[in-house]
Amino acid sequence: MKALADLVFDNRFARLGDAFSTPVLPEPLEQPRLVVASAQAMALLDLDPAEADTELFAEIFAGHKLWSDAEPRAMVYSGHQFGVYNPRLGDGRGLLLGEVVNDAGEHWDLHLKGAGQTPYSRMGDGRAVLRSSIREFLASEYLHALGIPTTRALCVTGSMTPVWRERQESGAMLLRLAPSHVRFGHFEYFYYTNQHEQLKVLGEHVLSCHFADCLSAENPWAAMFRAVVERNAALIARWQAYGFCHGVMNSDNMSILGITFDYGPYAFLDDFDAKHICNHSDDSGRYSFSNQVPIAHWNLAALAQALTPFVEVEQLRETLALFLPLYQAHHLALMRRRLGFTQAQEGDGELVERLLQLMQGGAVDYSLFFRRLGERAPAEALRQLREDFVDLAGFDQWAQDYAARTAQEGADQTARRARMHAVNPLYVLRNYLAQNAITAAEQGDYGPVRELHAVLSRPFEEQPGMQTYTERPPEWGKHLEISCSS
Incomplete structure (x- = not known):
């Protein structure tokens, strides 16, 4: 394991030059203190978890110190925001400090x-x-x-720096990791400014x-777009299968790597509602839960437009047409697993769709339904789950058809339970749990956020003494709307 000082940098994106990013130094936070750190994310850099307890750790990730080989730069990009093209966005409060190469050769x-203001902050203060x-x-x-592809988060550093949003809050910095922070909006920026x-x-x-x-394909750009x-x-299928609402699927919030990117007013469904809107600013419901599939397709079309100088339009259209059938296949495979099926049968898609329609408008907790469905033999589990449905x-x-379908699998209940609990x-991560941890952290108590992180790091395993985290949310905690302000 490595100390912070031993990280090795290879800043490939910075070497592209000033057309792609601008050198900017972080603006330090006052009286930094570590709020929470992820040992699993630190391991991606081969960092010793004990480094999180050092004073240097908080100083570096609050902008007070830098590695000599770091090259902090603010990236420039554009994007479609709520369907409207914004010609110049960029890292308005973030900095790419550099690229670390771990012992496995991964960047x-x-x-x-x-990290403070940049040339792309517009009227913002550059703070989080x-x-x-x-x-x-x-x-x-x-x-x-x-198991959902995502950027990773190494740590949060808090401070005494005041920041004004709807009220005065304290400034913080988040250090996130990804193999790349290139977005669809990067390609859009250079396309629409004719910088081909x-x-x-x-x-x-x-x-x-x-x-x-x-690179070995006849047209590498076309092959990349297909990938x-x-x-x-596959990503959006996982979001939908697990009830994750992103909230702000602007094209500048879409990673070229196909990973979950730029978390804002996200939510996991509590009671199932396909029309759920988690973003307080989304008046039209553009980014509602049910719209995430067509919006992903829309964003891919926006990316395709930016690739037209290098790929024939008809080829882009043919590739784009693959999205929906690929999504449907991935989603059905995931839902089969969630329902405990190991074999594919022709009527499975209809069985899944009927279940979701029955859930709509009831008091069915989306996540707990599947967990409890696997707790007991189908007939007993279904009797207990029945009371939350309206129809x-x-x-x-549906329960009769599901029980018959399950019987065809031929597995005993012990194997079925283990299989279902594994997925x-x-x-x-419910919004009310996050809010409780945030409230405590804002009062200087970081214990709740650290405990919540530890529990969520093993979401499928029953953890002694953590029963409170398995309960359905109170009424005040259901369907909380979160604003974009941060």
Whole structure:
């Protein structure tokens, strides 16, 4: 394991030059203190977990010190925000500190959010607040624990720096990790500004660093776009299967790697509602839970437009047409697993769709339904789950069909329970749990956020003494709307 001082940097994106990013130094936070750190994320850099307890750790990730080989830069990009093109966005409060190479030869971007003003801050102060930093930290590490591709979060550093949003809050910084922070919006920026030479440089960089297996294709750009479509189909299927609402699926919040990116007012469904809107600012419901599939397709079309200088339009259209069937196949495979099926049968898609329709409008906790469905033999489990449904006759018919389908699997209940519990989490990152941890952290008590992170790091395993984290949310905690302000 390594100390902080021993990290090795290879800043490939910085070497692209000033057309792609601007050198900026972080603005330090006052009286920094570590709020929470992820030992699992630190391991990606081969960092010794004990480093989190050092004074240097908080100083570096609050902007007071830097490695000599770090090259902090603010990236420039554009993007479609709520369907409207914004020609110049960029890292307005974040900095790419540099790229660390671990002992396995993997490159990891170190990206510091809340690092102060940049040329892309527009009218903003470049800061992040404690609540949003904690929320992104928890979500990043929880989605990873669920097996959903995501950026990772190494730590949150708090401070005494005042930051004004709807009220005065305390400033914080989040250090997140990813193999790349290139977004769909990077490609859009160089396309719409007619900087096609720079667009070519960007594409060749992304190909060589992240899609090397596409370089041998007849048209590497076309092969890369197909890979991006395939990755996003798999990603969105996981979001929908596990009830995750992103909240702000702007094209500048879409990673070229097909990972969950730029957490804002996200939520996991409590009571199932396909129309759920988690973003307080989303008046039209553009980014509602049910709209995430068509919006992902829309964003991929926006990316395809930016690739037209290098790929024929008809080929882009053909590739884009693969998204929905790929999504449907991935989603059905995931839902089969959640329902305890090991074999594929023709009627499974209809069985899943009927269940979701029955859940709508009831009091069915989306996550706990699947967990409890596997707790006991089907007939007994279904009797206990029945009371949360409105259409009891419809549910009874579904339950009968599900029990018959389960009987065809031929597995005993012990094997079925183990199989279902391995994919259906007992512990869910609910907004009210995050809010409770944030409230304590804002009062200087970091114990709750650290405990919540530890519990969520093992979402499928029953953990003694953590029963409170398995309960359904109180009424006040259901369907909390979160704003974009951070």
